[in-house]
Amino acid sequence: MNGFLTITDLHAGYGAAKVLHGVSFSVEQGAVCAILGPNGAGKTTLLRALCGMVKVRGTLRLAGTEVTGRAPETMARLGVAHVPEGRGTFAPLTVEENLRLGASSRRDRTGTETDLRRVYDYFPILREKRREAAGGLSGGQQQMLAVGRALMLRPRVLLLDEPSLGLSPLVTQELFGIVHTINQEERTTVIVVEQNAHLALGIAQQAHVLESGRIVLSGTADQIKADEQVTRSYLGIRVRP
Numbered sequence: 607m608n609g610f611l612t613i614t615d616l617h618a619g620y621g622a623a624k625v626l627h628g629v630s631f632s633v634e635q636g637a638v639c640a641i642l643g644p645n646g647a648g649k650t651t652l653l654r655a656l657c658g659m660v661k662v663r664g665t666l667r668l669a670g671t672e673v674t675g676r677a678p679e680t681m682a683r684l685g686v687a688h689v690p691e692g693r694g695t696f697a698p699l700t701v702e703e704n705l706r707l708g709a710s711s712r713r714d715r716t717g718t719e720t721d722l723r724r725v726y727d728y729f730p731i732l733r734e735k736r737r738e739a740a741g742g743l744s745g746g747q748q749q750m751l752a753v754g755r756a757l758m759l760r761p762r763v764l765l766l767d768e769p770s771l772g773l774s775p776l777v778t779q780e781l782f783g784i785v786h787t788i789n790q791e792e793r794t795t796v797i798v799v800e801q802n803a804h805l806a807l808g809i810a811q812q813a814h815v816l817e818s819g820r821i822v823l824s825g826t827a828d829q830i831k832a833d834e835q836v837t838r839s840y841l842g843i844r845v846r847p
C-alpha cells in the first residue's frame with residue numbers, strides 16, 4: 607500500500623492481552639483519517655502503536671521509511687505527535703511551560719517563539735492564560751493546551767485520542783474547527799479517534815471502524831456516513847447528530 611503513513615498487518619497488545627489483530631490501512635499526506643468504534647475496540651491501543659508506546663508486530667511506514675518498533679521519543683522526533691486520552695498536560699506548570707515542553711523533543715528547537723505565537727493564534731485563550739497553571743483551566747482549554755503542545759513539535763502526523771471527551775458540544779465544535787484549520791493550513795496529517803462519529807466524519811476524508819481489534823468497515827467519510835444502517839445496527843454508533 608502506498609501512503610504517507612502505512613500500517614500493514616499490525617498486531618499489538620499488553621503482554622499476553624492481544625488487542626489489535628492485523629490492522630492494515632494507509633493515510634495520504636495531509637489527509638484526516640477517523641478511527642471509529644465502540645469501547646474497548648482498540649482505538650487507543652492503535653494510536654499508542656503508531657507513536658511507539660506499545661510493542662507491535664507488523665509494519666509501520668512513515669514517508670516511505672520503516673519505523674516499526676521505534677521508541678516514542680524517536681517517533682516524536684520523526685514528527686508524530688500524540689494527544690493522549692485524558693490529555694496528559696502537567697497541572698502545576700503554566701500553560702506556556704506546558705507548550706515549551708512540547709517543543710523539547712524536537713530535533714530542531716529554533717523557532718520556538720514563532721511556534722508559540724502560532725499556537726496562540728490558533729488558541730487565543732491560551733495566550734490569555736499563558737501564565738496560569740494548566741490545572742486551573744477548563745476541560746476544553748486543557749484539551750486545547752494538549753493540542754497546542756502537540757503542535758509545538760511541528761508534527762507531520764497528529765494523533766488525537768477522543769478530543770471531545772468531557773467537553774460541551776459548543777467547545778467540541780470549536781476544537782474540531784481549529785483542528786480542521788490546522789490540517790488545511792499546515793497540511794498536517796491527522797488521525798482522530800472519536801466516539802462521536804458525526805463530528806469526526808465532518809473533518810475526515812477517510813474512516814475506519816474498528817471492532818475487537820479488527821477493521822470491520824473502511825471507506826470515505828461519505829461512504830461511512832451513507833452506511834448509517836450498517837454502522838448503527840452493527841456497532842451502535844451514530845454518524846448523524
Ligand SMILES: Nc1ncnc2c1ncn2[C@@H]1O[C@H](COP(=O)(O)OP(=O)(O)OP(=O)(O)O)[C@@H](O)[C@H]1O
Pocket residue numbers: 620623625643644645646647648649650651652
Ligand atoms: N494498559 C493496559 N493493560 C492491559 N490491557 C489494556 C491496557 N489498556 C487497554 N487494555 C485493554 O485493551 C483493550 C482495548 O483497549 P483500548 O483502550 O485500546 O480501547 P478503546 O477502543 O480506546 O476504548 P475506549 O473507547 O473505551 O477508549 C480493552 O480490552 C482494554 O481493557
Ligand SMILES: [Mg+2]
Pocket residue numbers: 649650651691767768
Ligand atoms: Mg480509548
